[in-house]
Amino acid sequence: MGFFSEFSKAVNGDESGARYSVAGLEVKCPHCGGTRFLEGSALLDSRGMSFMGFDWASKGAMTLTCAHCGHVDWFADGDAIEKLS
Known part of the structure; x- marks a missing residue:
């Protein structure tokens, strides 16, 4: 399922x-x-990076969106996140 269908649920x-x-x-x-x-x-x-047209080369972050209220937390180091269930 996609993000929006999961959030709608x-x-x-x-x-x-x-x-x-x-x-x-x-x-x-x-x-x-x-x-x-x-x-x-x-x-x-x-x-x-945006001015030079190199947006694609920018560093990424992992986001966790609360399934209850929609608050978004950002984590620069995605390797530090562990899925529990």
Whole structure:
């Protein structure tokens, strides 16, 4: 399933997403305290890279979107994230 269908399930009260830990601690949403997240990725752009047309070469980040409220947490080191369920 895609991100939007998973998020729609979460908004409607259905169980979706997975639990994650970073650096040995379970990830919890700082807004609502939720523990289920949808995984994604994003580019960490800079003005210089965009100006030169090298957006594709920018470093990426991993995102975890709370399945309950939609708050997005960004993690620069995706290797530090561990999926629990």
